[in-house]
Structure formats: C-alpha cells, structure tokens
Amino acid sequence: MEFKNKNVLITGASRGIGKATALAFAHAGAKVGINYRTNTEEAAKTLAELPGDGHYLFQQDISEKEGPEALITAYISQYGQLDVLVNNAGISIFHNIDEVNFEHWTNAWESTFKTNLFAVSNMCYWGAKAMMRTGGGRMVNISSRGAFRGEPTKPAYGASKAALNAMSQSLAKALAPHKIYIGVVAPGFTETEMAAVTLTSAERENLLRESPFKRMAQPKEVAHAVLFLASEGAAYSSGTIIDVNGASYLRS
C-alpha cells in the first residue's frame, strides 16, 4: 500500500500498536505525526526509527477536553493538511466488580471513558473539521475484541470500545458525504506494554490457547489492517470493523 507524501496523525504512537502503525505508514512513504501523553524519551526513540523525513512529535493529553483541538491545530500548523487520522491511544484499568470499592469502580469508569471514548469523539470532531476544509480524509479507530466478547475484569474497557464501534459507524454515515471515510480495527491480545500484565501472568498459557494460532497478535499485524482501511481503495469499506484476533473470537 502506497501513502507517498500523505500526512498521517496517530494518537498514542510512542509505543505498542501506535508505534508499529507509525513505522508501517513511514515505510509506505507517509509523513507521520506521533502523538503521546507523557513519555517523551520513548516517543523520541520511535521518531528516530521512522524511515524518511517530515515526521514530528506532538505531546498532548487528548483526554483533556481542550486536548484534541490543540493537537489538530498544532498538527495543521506543521503540515497544512491532515489526510489520515488514527485514533489509537487508549487505556485499560482492572476493576473486578467483586473486589474493588465504589470509589475505585467509578474512577475506572470515568477515566476509561474519558480516554477511550470522549477523547476519540473529540479527535473525530476536530479531525473532521480539518479534513472538510481540504476535501476529505480517512480515520481509523482502534477498538478491541473485548467490545464483543465481554471484559469481566475490565467492564468499562469493553463498554468504551463497544461505544467506540457504534460511534464510528454513525460517523461513517454522517461523514461520507464529506468524503471522510472511517474504519475500525478490533485487535485481540497484542504483545504490547498494555497487555503485558495479563500476558506475563499465569493466565498466559490459557490465553494462548484461545487462538488456533496459539499466539498473540504482533503490533505490526494490527498496523497492516489500519493501513488497509486508510488506503485509497478502501473507501467503500467505510463503517466496517476488522477483527485481528487470530480466530480466537468469531462473530457472525
């Protein structure tokens, strides 16, 4: 897939799936804006690994209400135009209903929705405004297998990703007349820092057996699906959700 001179912005791209996506876009010729929240050292390492030039760092906490507008404004003043927006940044907090107190429970729901849903809806809002000014664009939102099969230890996470799916499909309808196309990628367990706590626990062997591949996803496999949805030929796939879960959970 070719993205020569396309301007791409990826939230949460200092590590994990966002980093793999930044590398894949840069290898395909794109100019990549790397957003992250706090870890400048890690983000700078990612920037240094990208082939080609025209890549920049954008530190911004997108869970703050003004964050997404500030990020899009900074991006447009650097690049002039936004062709592809990948809403990847997300958090996941354990809050087992039979273990946590009420304060922990409500904090987990509020923080999760602030980052995984409200920040993404605000990114879509300001991203769409920028794309409308230049005749269109693509957005890819990163969801999760947990939206479909349940997340018993992190119910807010599953709910936030289910809401993200519904929001993305509504926006695919609303924005198609503006030539803005939206896809969703729903990974299963992927070898990143976010999944590390679970993937290094005694549960690992059971989790590996969930997939007939008997392994987790690699971040670059998720990136591959992102690039497909952002590619020229994928416009008519707007509103679709691609599973990247090694056939561990098959929905009809």
Ligand SMILES: NC(=O)c1ccc[n+]([C@@H]2O[C@H](COP(=O)([O-])OP(=O)(O)OC[C@H]3O[C@@H](n4cnc5c(N)ncnc54)[C@H](OP(=O)(O)O)[C@@H]3O)[C@@H](O)[C@H]2O)c1
């Ligand atoms: N890993 C999995 O098993 C898995 C499975 C399904 C779906 N997903 C989804 O895939 C996406 C990426 O996950 P990952 O595993 O690559 O995560 P990760 O390794 O934890 O990386 C998260 C990235 O998001 C950034 N971030 C977090 N909150 C932010 C905020 N408020 N503003 C800006 N940046 C923020 C972090 O930046 P700092 O380091 O600077 O804070 C970091 O760059 C998430 O949406 C996640 O829900 C992951």
